[in-house]
Amino acid sequence: MKSDITSILPEECISYILSLTSPTDVCRSKLVSPVFRSAANSDTIWGKFLPSDCYEIISNSPSSLSKRLTASMSKTQLYFHLCNRGVLIDNGTMSFGLDKATGKKCYMMGARRLSIAEVNTPTNWRWKCLPQSRFSEVAELKQVWSLDVKGVIETKILSPKTTYVAYLVYKFATSRSGFDKKPVDLHVKLEESDAGRTFRVFLDPSSNIPQFSRERGDGWMEVKLGEFFNEHGDDGKAVCRLREVDNSTPKKGLIIEGIDIRPKDSR
Numbered sequence: 001m002k003s004d005i006t007s008i009l010p011e012e013c014i015s016y017i018l019s020l021t022s023p024t025d026v027c028r029s030k031l032v033s034p035v036f037r038s039a040a041n042s043d044t045i046w047g048k049f050l051p052s053d054c055y056e057i058i059s060n061s062p063s064s065l066s067k068r069l070t071a072s073m074s075k076t077q078l079y080f081h082l083c084n085r086g087v088l089i090d091n092g093t094m095s096f097g098l099d100k101a102t103g104k105k106c107y108m109m110g111a112r113r114l115s116i117a118e119v120n121t122p123t124n125w126r127w128k129c130l131p132q133s134r135f136s137e138v139a140e141l142k143q144v145w146s147l148d149v150k151g152v153i154e155t156k157i158l159s160p161k162t163t164y165v166a167y168l169v170y171k172f173a174t175s176r177s178g179f180d181k182k183p184v185d186l187h188v189k190l191e192e193s194d195a196g197r198t199f200r201v202f203l204d205p206s207s208n209i210p211q212f213s214r215e216r217g218d219g220w221m222e223v224k225l226g227e228f229f230n231e232h233g234d235d236g237k238a239v240c241r242l243r244e245v246d247n248s249t250p251k252k253g254l255i256i257e258g259i260d261i262r263p264k265d266s267r
Helices: 011-019 023-029 034-040 043-049 054-058 063-072 075-084
Strands: 087-089 094-098 105-110 125-128 138-141 147-154 162-177 184-190 198-201 221-230 237-244 252-263
Touching (some): 011 023, 011 034, 011 043, 054 087, 063 075, 075 094, 105 147, 162 237
Parallel strands (some): 184 221
Antiparallel strands (some): 094 105, 125 138, 147 237, 162 252, 184 198
């Protein structure tokens, strides 16, 4: 007489076996049987998929949220909260989340965390609140002739052995100009390396120019700045940059939410 695995092994053993796979495999296993579905919801599994320093990172979020996440959520609930919503950390200048398919770390540097040339000159930029942004403020370009935006992130806070892609997250105000006439240079590199590919794209292309940006599910656009391989997560830095230095073309109307850094092929 044939028996399936659920009649031989207790649910705790099935949970342990599933914890040795991947988040994607665990989610697929829920379709096998009710026993697998129950085992797949175990904290034994999702606790193993949380980064070892997850609670330390969350402790940098606002105190009330940090307490709720660590005290009232199961590890399963916390995992999916970080995948679907993430949390703000470092005084609200950065967000932290997880890639749902792999459990690897994702970060987004808000505009306040970026180095933006002339951002504190009122005639050039202004800070504003937008309800669709996860951050309290975004940077809106009033007018500049030369554009330079840079974000730097320490590789030690990222997941090792992972290829990361950096994206500029942005949109345009109703009145905008300059970004359909001149391309911008997009570049990502590890600080200790001279390597890194530069992309030249139009952020607001006309109909006869290829569109390199894409819409996100949160009401913003994103365009790829570049990618890098984080091998060991040593004390290095990844530098992400956007530049357009043609002083003959004024630019206005760009709204920057931040720079999103997540594992390659995570969406």
